[in-house]
Amino acid sequence: MASQILGGKLEALSKQFRYFSEKVYPGSSPLYQQLAAKIAEDHEILTLASQARKGELVPNLFFGAIHFLLLQGAKHPLSAFFPSVSHSTSTDGDPYPYFRSFSLENEKRIRPLISSRRVQTNExxxxxxxxxxxxxxxxxxxxxxxxxxxxxxxxxxxxxxxxxxxxxxxxxxxxxxxxxxxxxxxxxxxxxxxxxxxxxxxxxxxxxxxxxxxxxxxxxxxxxxxxxxxxxxxxxxxxxxxxxxxxxxxxxxxxxxxxxxxxxxxxxxxxxxxxxxxxxxxxxxxxxxxxxxxxxxxxxxxxxxxxxxxxxxxxxxxxxxxxxxxxxxxxxxxxxxxxxxxxxxxxxxxxxxxxx
Ligand SMILES: C[S@@+](CC[C@H](N)C(=O)[O-])C[C@H]1O[C@@H](n2cnc3c(N)ncnc32)[C@H](O)[C@@H]1O
CATH class of the missing domain: 3.40.50 (Rossmann fold)
Structure with a gap:
């Protein structure tokens, strides 16, 4: 249903987030799996993510930017859902409302990150x-x-x-x-x-x-x-x-x-x-x-x-x-x-x- 409202570029992005939620994150990142499924239906967040540098894997780049800001010390309840930041394994409840508010509040910091950085994971x-x-x-x-x-x-x-x-x-x-x-x-x-x-x-x-x-x-x-x-x-x-x-x-x-x-x-x-x-x-x-x-x-x-x-x-x-x-x-x-x-x-x- 959401895809009917979305333009061509956002529709492709929505599919990419859904694909990552179903095929890439399961078994490795339950948090990203859950968030990516919801982003795929969220026009406002997809619009922000669409500022990503061309040719990049947008879900990894977008999540990388959020993670970067949290690791830098951004204070927000969202950090409780990131074990790498909160160092806790218990995360109750739905992270999406926190993720959404963090993304919109930090739009000005996220945009330059996703438009200039690359996914360069060195594994x-x-x-x-x-x-x-x-x-x-x-x-x-x-x-x-x-x-x-x-x-x-x-x-x-x-x-x-x-x-x-x-x-x-x-x-x-x-x-x-x-x-x-x-x-x-x-x-x-x-x-x-x-x-x-x-x-x-x-x-x-x-x-x-x-x-x-x-x-x-x-x-x-x-x-x-x-x-x-x-x-x-x-x-x-x-x-x-x-x-x-x-x-x-x-x-x-x-x-x-x-x-x-x-x-x-x-x-x-x-x-x-x-x-x-x-x-x-x-x-x-x-x-x-x-x-x-x-x-x-x-x-x-x-x-x-x-x-x-x-x-x-x-x-x-x-x-x-x-x-x-x-x-x-x-x-x-x-x-x-x-x-x-x-x-x-x-x-x-x-x-x-x-x-x-
Ligand atoms: C996902 S990372 C993988 C890094 C590393 N090979 C690993 O497996 O850990 C892909 C890297 O390829 C680089 N890259 C992409 N296109 C390239 C090109 N046309 N020429 C040189 N490097 C490129 C990116 O900058 C990025 O650092």
Whole structure:
């Protein structure tokens, strides 16, 4: 019924909030799930949310802005419903009236946030899914160190994947058991991923991002924190631990659109290394034309130098994200699905049968 009153843009936005309420937040953020369902029917809040920067996932951006203001210390009864702010787990009653009044009272602070910031969630736990893919690359190209390149790196925290420790519930830890960043990941299914016993050495690591996030800037770190959903305490802890590690020696992230800067970044990589380019939760948001251009650029580059591409993306129409490995050699791409993954890297289901 509400959709009849809404204009075309608001109608699309209403559908997006409903989709997030039904498909994205369940199981991970009951609060956002509940709020998003009501926003989908609320003309005034949808009008405010429609000020969001073009091309962004509006529900995540809008909730990120609200969360940011609450974490900054905005005083409002709404904060009682955010476990990350109130540090309480008991939230009785309907949060929506509080959410609505907070949004309308703070319109002037929300609008600049949603029109200038991006959804740049840097999810460290995804490294648990990337690790076996990097291991696979190293097995196929032994005796050479890796040059790791992250497209859509955000703060570059996933470039430090080899400095974290991993527990896949197999009775031992992988990578660095003494790291302050310890990641757990559940293995699903019957097949076991080939997690490397000894990590492949990394000679070079570099990221690319439209807007690199500076781990030494407290306000940018608060924005990253705000993008983690309020109930996801463990994700927030991992983020803070990884930021602490990254601050000691921040990874290099080149600013720019990947299509503009990738050729120069590739040509600056050291020779005699295996190039392993990766992207996670970035390329699936590109329009098809940009995706095709990126793919052609990578395939063309392989005429000079072979490379591997690891993709951890949630392609449209798929129930869950896929972990894929492409061997891009001599102008040809050979693509293979390695695993299904939880969007935040909480579980991994390896599907590749034969791993020599
Ligand atoms: C959702 S974040 C994912 C960050 C990280 N890959 C992860 O999985 O934790 C997507 C990132 O891609 C970046 N991005 C989007 N389009 C881009 C483009 N055309 N070129 C470079 N970076 C881009 C955004 O700025 C954002 O930081």
């Amino acid at each position: 460290v736990q995804r490294c648990a899914c990337l690790l076996p893919a990097f291991g696979q690359v190293a097995r196929e190209s032994p005796k050479r160190p890796l040059s790791i390149l992250d497209i859509g790196a955000s703060a570059g925290l996933n470039l430090l994947w080899d400095r974290y420790g991993y527990d896949y519930g197999m009775g031992r830890k992988y990578a660095d058991p003494d790291s302050p960043v310890q990641i757990s990941c559940t293995l699903r299914g019957e097949l076991r991923p080939p997690i490397p016993e000894v990590l492949p050495p990394v000679e070079s690591r570099v990221g690319i991002d439209l807007n690199p996030i500076n781990v030494r800037n407290p306000e940018e770190m608060l924005w990253l924190r705000s993008l983690v959903w309020p109930e996801n305490t463990r994700r927030a802890e991992l983020l803070q631990q990884a930021i602490g590690l990254a601050k000691q020696e921040p990874p290099r992230v080149v600013a720019g659109d990947v299509l503009d800067v990738l050729p120069d970044v590739l040509s600056g990589l050291p020779g005699d290394t295996t190039i392993c380019l990766f992207h996670s939760h970035t390329v699936y948001q590109f329009p098809q034309e940009l995706r095709d251009r990126l793919s052609s650029l990578i395939v063309e580059y392989s005429r000079n130098r072979n490379l591997f591409e690891v993709s951890f993306e949630w392609w449209r129409g798929k129930d869950q994200p896929l972990l894929e490995l492409s061997r891009v050699h001599d102008g040809h791409r050979e693509e293979e699905v390695l695993a299904y993954c939880n969007p935040h890297g909480e579980w991994l289901q390896w599907t590749r049968r034969d791993h020599p």
